[in-house]
Amino acid sequence: MRDGGSGSDGGVDDPDEETSVKGLAEEPPVEPRGRFGSLTRRLSLRGQPRKRRWAVVGGAVVVLAAGVSLPLALADSGDEKPCWRLPASKRALADDATAATRALDPGEDLERLGSVRKLLAHEKVCDDGARVLGEIVNTGTRAKSSGTPHTLAQARGAYAVAAVLHDTEIPDGLAPGVARMLAEYVVDSGRDDSISDDDANRPAVPAEEAQLDADGYSRYGRFLAAGEAHVVFEHSDSYADADANIEYLVAELAKDPEAFAILYDAERAHFAYYLERLTDSGGDPDFRPSTDTRFESTPQDWPDNDIQDMSGHIGSLMKYRAAYTRNGTIPDLAAFDKAVREHTRGTFRPASRQLDDRPPMGDIADRKAAGPVRGDLMDGRHQLFTVLEGWAEERNVSAERTAEIRQLVDDWYVRALWMTIY
Numbered sequence: 001m002r003d004g005g006s007g008s009d010g011g012v013d014d015p016d017e018e019t020s021v022k023g024l025a026e027e028p029p030v031e032p033r034g035r036f037g038s039l040t041r042r043l044s045l046r047g048q049p050r051k052r053r054w055a056v057v058g059g060a061v062v063v064l065a066a067g068v069s070l071p072l073a074l075a076d077s078g079d080e081k082p083c084w085r086l087p088a089s090k091r092a093l094a095d096d097a098t099a100a101t102r103a104l105d106p107g108e109d110l111e112r113l114g115s116v117r118k119l120l121a122h123e124k125v126c127d128d129g130a131r132v133l134g135e136i137v138n139t140g141t142r143a144k145s146s147g148t149p150h151t152l153a154q155a156r157g158a159y160a161v162a163a164v165l166h167d168t169e170i171p172d173g174l175a176p177g178v179a180r181m182l183a184e185y186v187v188d189s190g191r192d193d194s195i196s197d198d199d200a201n202r203p204a205v206p207a208e209e210a211q212l213d214a215d216g217y218s219r220y221g222r223f224l225a226a227g228e229a230h231v232v233f234e235h236s237d238s239y240a241d242a243d244a245n246i247e248y249l250v251a252e253l254a255k256d257p258e259a260f261a262i263l264y265d266a267e268r269a270h271f272a273y274y275l276e277r278l279t280d281s282g283g284d285p286d287f288r289p290s291t292d293t294r295f296e297s298t299p300q301d302w303p304d305n306d307i308q309d310m311s312g313h314i315g316s317l318m319k320y321r322a323a324y325t326r327n328g329t330i331p332d333l334a335a336f337d338k339a340v341r342e343h344t345r346g347t348f349r350p351a352s353r354q355l356d357d358r359p360p361m362g363d364i365a366d367r368k369a370a371g372p373v374r375g376d377l378m379d380g381r382h383q384l385f386t387v388l389e390g391w392a393e394e395r396n397v398s399a400e401r402t403a404e405i406r407q408l409v410d411d412w413y414v415r416a417l418w419m420t421i422y
Contacts, residue, residue, distance in 0.1 A: 084122040086129035093136045100140030104157030108202050110240040116157075117164040125171045134177020137161050142184045142362055149228030149360040150185070152206050158185050158231045159203035162244035170252050179259035182246070183266035183365035187221040188231040189246050190270065192309045195219050200234040203244075215297075216286035222302060223277045223286075225360040247316075254320035255329055257339035264340070267313050268383060269348045269367040274310065275391045276350035278303055282401045285356070300401075307405060308412040314380040315416030321378070322417075341377055345369040349387060352394040381413045 093100040106113040120133055141158040143150050150158075158181055165178060182189045199219065207227045210220040220230045233244045253259040279285050283299030290297045324330040346369030375382055388409060392402040 081124060083124040083126035084129070085126040086132055090119060090136070091129075091132055094132050094139055097139050097144060100136050101151075101153050101157055102140075104137070104140040104160055105153045106156055106160040106163075106203065106240075106242075108156070108204075110160075110163075110203065110237055110242050113160055113163065113240050113242055116160040120161065120174075121164045121168060122171060123169065125173070128173065130171040130173030131177070134174045134180075137174075137177045138180050138184075141181045143360055146363055146366065147359065148362075149207065149225050150230075150362070152204055152229040155185070155188075155204035155229040155231045158188075159233060159235065159244050162231075162233055162246065162249055163203075163242040165249060165252075166243050166245055167248055168252070170256075172256075175253050175256035175259035176262060178249070179253050179256075179262040182250070182253075183262050184362045185231050186266045186270045186365050187224070187361050188233060190267070190309060190313055191221060191234070192312075195232060195234045200232050200236075202232060203235050203242075204229055204231050212286060214288065215290055216284070216288040217302070222284060222306060223274070223358055225358045228360050250313075250316065251320055254317055255324060257336050258343045260317065260321070260336075261340045261343035264314065264317055264380075265345050265348075266365040267310060267317070268387070270364055271307075271310050271384060272348040272350045272370075272387055272391075273364045273367060274303075274306060275388070276353075276355050279354065280395050280397060282397055282405060285354070300404075304405075304408055308408050311381075311384060311409040311412040312416040314384065315413040316419070318378065318380050319417050319419060337378055341373075344373065344377060347371055347373045347383070347387070350391045350394075354395070381410065384409050384413065 090103075093103055103119065104116055106116055120137070125133065141150075141154050141161065143154070161178060161181055170178065205220070206229055210218050210224050210228070210230050212218050218224060224230075233246050236243045250263060253263060277285065279299065281299070282303060284302050285299075287297075287299035287302075321330070321333075321336070325333045325336075330336045348367055349370040373383070374386065377383070385406065388405060389402070391397070392405075
């Protein structure tokens with residue numbers, strides 16, 4: 001059975017190598033570069049969190065301390081809040097993919113989102129219940145086998161999971177299962193503002209809506225598998241109290257070393273997958289000149305944009321790792337990094353020739369490791385550079401184009417690493 005990014009079949013070298021927090025004293029971010037000019041800079045501003053959760057919490061405590069400190073202390077002085085126990089009828093969903101998908105599917109209008117929330121949203125779960133909930137998430141949202149695209153119901157279920165866990169603390173044991181779900185939809189969870197508010201009007205779209213247009217473009221991503229439904233994590237619905245903001249969810253998952261490793265593996269696997277489908281000039285093979293003469297476009301435009309996003313996702317993971325180390329959420333960085341290495345499958349390298357197949361998203365994250373990780377696993381920029389330079393050498397990519405992509409990786413990795421956490 002596919003594990004969606006967990007396991008240790010590849011392993012890493014030097015598991016006891018000296019641990020460091022990369023990026024804490026690096027150079028400040030430079031102005032993002034890319035072929036989109038002002039559009040790229042505008043998108044970078046839109047990428048900031050919509051709620052200043054972390055910064056506001058501290059201020060709120062100061063403002064309210066005088067009025068509520070005594071009542072809170074009295075409330076906390078009693079017995080610990082009881083845990084929620086997963087019913088046997090729900091536990092059985094972990095072994096029944098059809099029933100699990102049905103239980104997680106909120107419907108196109110999110111009318112059943114409350115049922116999903118009742119199943120998943122709990123501060124404390126008894127015994128192994130949180131782990132089993134993670135298995136239910138994994139069973140109900142993943143493709144049934146390698147080479148099989150996601151169904152619309154599975155994609156809607158993935159949206160529901162992200163929505164009900166938005167802005168919540170995830171109980172111990174659940175994080176790896178949710179991380180596997182995001183890895184299973186690595187293209188959809190990694191999109192950055194590619195879908196307008198008008199188009200993000202439901203939790204998922206059928207495969208036919210993701211097909212390439214006359215310009216060889218799809219708002220849902222590049223190199224998409226035929227017949228696969230896609231999650232629209234960008235969708236929000238105030239009436240249903242639904243917001244599936246992936247940035248907040250990843251920030252919460254990054255506290256768990258196994259979940260961290262799953263997400264990190266998925267991003268690095270996606271980077272290798274993406275490079276091997278580019279042309280020898282680092283361009284989009286599906287590119288068609290725009291029919292609108294008001295806008296200039298090149299085959300490198302969308303690859304540049306996507307590579308920026310992928311680099312930023314890995315930079316963000318390292319940002320959370322550093323922040324959690326500083327604030328004590330990760331009390332022992334060496335132990336955390338050792339656990340991440342134990343769960344990491346290895347390194348992922350592009351094929352030595354251009355590939356034109358379009359596997360479903362789940363197969364991207366399940367990509368077989370090419371070997372053990374070389375160097376410091378937690379230096380994400382080095383890991384990206386190593387893969388990029390190997391690809392460029394094997395494909396005879398020009399030095400100019402290689403330098404352009406390397407600069408994009410550098411700029412957006414550092415930018416994400418230094419982005420303020422709210």
